[in-house]
Amino acid sequence: MNRSGSPPPPGTDAAADAAALKIGGTARLVPLDAGKAEAWLADLARRAEAEDCPRLLALLARTGDADRARLGAVLDLSSHLNAVMLSSPDFLERLFDTEPRARIAEIIASLGTLPVAGASESETMALLRQAKREVALLVALRELFGAADGRETTADLSDLAEGAVGAAVRFALLDLHNREKLALPDPAHPEKGCGLFVLGMGKLGGRELNYSSDIDLIVFFDPDVAAIPDPDEAVEMFSKLVRRLIRMIGERTGDGYVFRTDLRLRPDPGAMPLAIPVPAAITYYEASGRNWERAAMIKARVVAGDAQAGAAFLDEITPFVWRKYLDFAAIAEIQSMKDRIDRHRGFDGIGVAGHNVKLGPGGIREVEFFAQTQQLIAGGRAPELRLRRTEETLSALAGGGWITPGVATELTGSYWFLRRVEHAIQMVADEQTHTLPEDAEGLERVARLSGFADLAGFSESLLPTLTRVEALFSSLFAQRTEPDDALPKVGGFLGGEDEAGVAAYLAGLGFQRPGDIARILRGWGAGRVRATRAEATRRQLAIVLPALLEAFAKAEDPDAAMAAFDGFVSRLPAGLQFFSLLASNPRLLDLLALVISAAPRLAETISHRPHVFDALLDPAFYREVPTADLMAERLSAFLADSDGYEERLVRLRLFASEQKFLVGARLLSGAIEGEVAGAVYSAIADVVLAAAFDAVEKEFARVHGTVPGGRAALLGMGRLGSHELTEGSDVDLLLLYDHDEGAEESVGARPLATTTYYSRLTQRLIAALTAPMGEGILYEVDFRLRPSGNKGPLATHLGAFRRYQENEAWTWERMALTRSRPIAGDASMQTQAEATVREILALPRDPVAMRQDVAAMRARIARDKPARGALDLKLIAGGLIDLEFIAQWAILAGHVPPALIGRPTAEVLRALEVAGVLPNGNFPLILGSSADAYTRIIQLTRLGPGHAHTVEALPRGLSERVAEALGLASPEAIEPTVATTAAAVNETFTRLLPMDREDGV
Structure with a gap:
């Protein structure tokens, strides 16, 4: 009896089944060269005989067998699959007993048992590479034979990558544990409680990995877990683990490689370590995270390590990814990202030869961007859109009415067709490429691996697909990127028909460069800036234009003032409301001209929120000096129907920005003077900071609970403390806290030690105030006036604060306390903090x-x-x-x-x-x-x-x-x-x- 067992008697159905590969599928594969295909089949037969694979050998002897013909085509079309089959014919021999999908599942499940006790790193790496080679062959044959579609292929490859990364991480964790660098709570399950977790990003996160994909990873760790004996060494220790992971997964050995790895999606990759502490990551995303990072985090998924810590992290950054409101710039950035890709890659049209099916026009990336853009727009209010897989997202978008079912169906079909072509390109030589060959033979090879009989049929399907995708993607941005020059011109100055007359009129007003000003006006009239593209907007502009020109002509340098106003207009997201307001209230023009020409900070606010000018219409505007109580009343009403933490932060930004604008407008108009402005700016900060601190405390307590008897108070220092803030001032803050004697940690779902609790609370507050949302930041924050400055903890226990001030503080630190006052937090703690400051200053x-x-x-x-x-x-x-x-x-x-x-x-x-x-x-x-x-x-x-x-x-x-x-x-x-x-x-x-x-x- 050979290794495959005795064959069934000839002539039976069982014999026929046993003689057939269990791949399935009905696809017909055509080799480029039938003669070469036969030669390769002969080589495979010799290898089957040498490796004792009798059923494979028997199959190869049957010249009319469909599976034999398809194997021959694969051998001829793909040098990569050719090499795998010739080196490991036993992979095929197993398929007479086991279906490939079952074998794939078996291999992936075996990765969950790694590392084997006593196995070395090299032995573990060899097992991982062997698993990759076999799975790579099986998923390719299933897709090529028509037994699986791209959905199954990408899911299997993603599961393989997840299993391999998990095995390598477990090996490295156990090694650290054995060397007493870690104290794993359950060495039989190394990931549990280890604190370190790996996020799969991109296609790995979405379980959409392509055939020769690299894998995008980000590695984080919670520095507060008990498994880390020395938190000060954790960054270096876990960064070494990441380097080991990269080597175990990505290094090419005699057994090949598993997956190429890419860690460049981590926060600030030029400065951040390979393993990033969670607090640093949270601070980064909330304070500096960019829109492309928000888009990337849509697909983020924990693929290895401490699943509980990873889930908590993803939950904590939910407000960063899914925002209730989104500014226009974030959507424009998606288009800008695509434009940069096109420019960098030199993409300028749709074709077949040399076309990049991932990044080129009409490619896979445009389908992904189409889905992600809609998610960024709507995902904050529609949690059902918070999905990772592209197909599922398109379906959900259609279900929610964000796109039509027809568009979803068309994009989904196009997506999987393009993924099939992408796989065919990569299966040729296992190269991470998405570009179709330039030569006819290479194109023919890809066409046939894609299931087409010839290049002509392939091209007839590919070109319309690319064209449809490009059209649908472009439709997302058409209103934002294409001025409608066909709309009729309105207004004598805007049309430019009488250039000499316009120039003479402008010169008569006092403009020194009337030709330059006329060109600005023609640009507005032609709709070359976003704010004037609509006909209705240009009609309102034409009405107000004479008065507007007269107002700017009164400036010291009318030409510079008009140039500044042109820049202001170019930043407006829309102009109808703004120009309608001016047309109805021409008395605002003089103040507008002064704002534009003299106060760029105020001009920036108007350009983003033109409706703030509405308040200037109120006759009480110039008489009113808002008090802190009035500010608090208005803010409370503004926040009354806010929906959750993130929207609260957005509304605080809107409120502060608009209220500061109104103070500046009053100041510039002469309605108030500087000493009054300082008090009002400070009153705005008081109520906004109090609301922000309350929101942060509640959100933080939701995750980490509360400290028994815990109380915290926020002190305003510097110009905030002395009621003398100016437009654009930083706010100097100090956080003091107290708690029950003996309280060591918070009581909640994720308890923290008391000192860590209040330090992390302060970090969250800083992030909440400084995170650059679409509405800008709330305030720049400075905590350097705390004891020991930047060297001390962010939050200070009241007792420690008193001892420091009594025994160690420098004179300048006590001077700083003379400008301090409590502005937020627990009322009793504010009273106690204020009394403590007075006692210290009375020493x-x-x-x-x-x-x-x-x-x-x-x-x-x-x-x-x-x-x-x-x-x-x-x-x-x-x-x-x-x-x-x-x-x-x-x-x-x-x-x-x-x-x-x-x-x-x-x-x-x-x-x-x-x-x-x-x-x-x-x-x-x-x-x-x-x-x-x-x-x-x-x-x-x-x-x-x-x-x-x-x-x-x-x-x-x-x-x-x-x-x-x-x-x-x-x-x-x-x-x-x-x-x-x-x-x-x-x-x-x-x-x-x-x-x-x-x-x-």
Whole structure:
């Protein structure tokens, strides 16, 4: 009896079945060269005989057998499959007993038993490669014979990759455990509780892996699991594990390779380690994640390692991937990604020879982008669209009415046809390519592997498929990318028919380059910018245009103002509402012209949300000075129907942006002055930060529970703490917490140690405030005023805070506390934190040493950060720092009441002026009024272009507004006035805080 057992008696049905391969399928494969196919079959017969494969040998002897003919075609058409069959004919011999699908499942299941006890790394690698070679042959034969479609092929290949990665990860984890680098809770199941998990991305994540695909992986780990003995070494340890994984899976040995691996989809691959701690990843995605990374995460799936940790991570980044609202730029980025691919690859049309069926026009990527774009648009509100597989997504889109059933059916059929062609291209030589050959023979080979009798039939199917896909994909972006020049022109200036007349009119208004301005107007009229493509928009523009031109003609440089407005118009997502508003309310034009020409920060807000101009129509707008209570009332109403954490963050951004715009508009119009603006900007921050902290706390507690007796309070520091924020100010924050004595960890689904809990809570808060959503960021955040600065933990226990301030803090740290106040968190904790700060600041200090410390700090700043111009009011000698230091010293020294802790600088200085401690001398007591003047200048200049440190660098309209705020006749008087004030302040500072030591530090 041979290894296959005794054959059944000849002439029986069982004998016929035993003599046939169990591949199945009815596809007919045609070789390129029948003679060569026969020669290859003879070679295979010799190998079958040598390897004791009698039934395969018998099959090859039957010249009329259909399976024999198909094997011959495969041998002729694919050098890769040829090599596998000739080297391992036993793979085919097994198919007389076992169906390929069952054998594939058996092999993949065997990977789950790896590593074998006592097996070396090289032995494990050999087993993985053997499994890959056999599965690769079987899935190819099933698809080529017509026994399986692309759905089964891609799923089998994906399962193979997942099994291989899992086996390699288990081997590496056990090795770390045996070397006492890890303390696995269950070595029999190494993944369980190990903390490390591998995400399969792209086609692996979607179980759509192509025949010769590499696999996209990202490796993360939870640094807080008990299995990691030394968290400080975890990044290096797990990064080494990842390198080992890559070698075990991807290194080409005498047995071949398993899968090429690609880790470039991980966050910031140029800077991040190969294994990334979960907190770092969460911070990255929430603060810096880009739209293409959101799209990539749609398919992310845990394929190896700690499944529980992986599931928790994917749940935690759900708000990053699935947003309730999406800005236009995110959708445009999908088109931009495709455009960049086309430019990089040189794609410029549809064809057969040399066409890339994945990335080229009409290719696989366009079907995937079509589905993912719709998911990004709608997936936040429609969880049923949160699917990984392309076909399933298209079906769900049709089911939800986002696309028609016909489009879904057409794209699905096209997708699988293109995947079949892609596999045929790759089966030739097992190369990771998606490009059809240029030569006729190569094309004929791919055509026949794709199931066609010849190239002509293949081309007749491929070209219409590519054309249909390209048309459907392009339809997604047609309204966004193609101006409708066919719409009729409206408005005499916009049509450009009378160029000479238009130029003369513009010159008469005062424009120095009327030809350039006329070209801008013609561009608007031709719909060359997105905002003016609609006929209705151009009609409204034509109505308002004469008044608009007159308004911009009043600017100091009308041509520059119009150029700036053109840039503003080009950023508008749509123009109808905006131009209709102006047409109905021409009195807004002067303010608009000032905003566009002098206040780019405000212009940016209008360009994204033109409806903010609506508030300027309210007669109460110029009289109202919103209080914190009024802000809180409005925010509460705005958030009332918000749906979940992510939408709450979006609405906070919208509210803050719009409210800050209204403050800036009031300030620019002269309705309020700088000292009032600082209070209102701070009130906006107060209510928004309180709402954000409340949302973050609740969302964090949902995952990690709460700490017994835990209380936290957020303190505003710096300009926020003293009610002096400006447009665009960072917010300085400090988080203090307390909890029941003996509380060691939170109580919840994923408990954390108390210190970790509050540090992670603070990280989540930072991410919530700084994540660049479609509506921008909420605030830039700075926590460096915490104990020990950047070296200390993000969150500070109240007791530790007190001890540090009493025993270790520098004078400058106590000075910072004079501008602190609680703004959010538990009410009792806010009260306790405020009392603690007052007690710390009331501690007795050496007045001489304190005076010298303040003076030395000012000297060091003067040495290290010289002023950059006459209006660099923070840094000039006698500038804002001098006044702030005097005020902070006055509180520390007890010269003013403790009630002034956290009050504006001018208010503290006025109290100091009447305290009887100022030195005698022949200089005016101008501290409070000087602070007011500086505040007025800074609040206005912060609306203007960045880095404007002289009057000359300011737009004329803005410098005129500054002069008005100071009661000066013209902008030319600003710098002399500042110089006089600074000299007096500098003299006051020197008399109050003389520099008695020489080090200046």
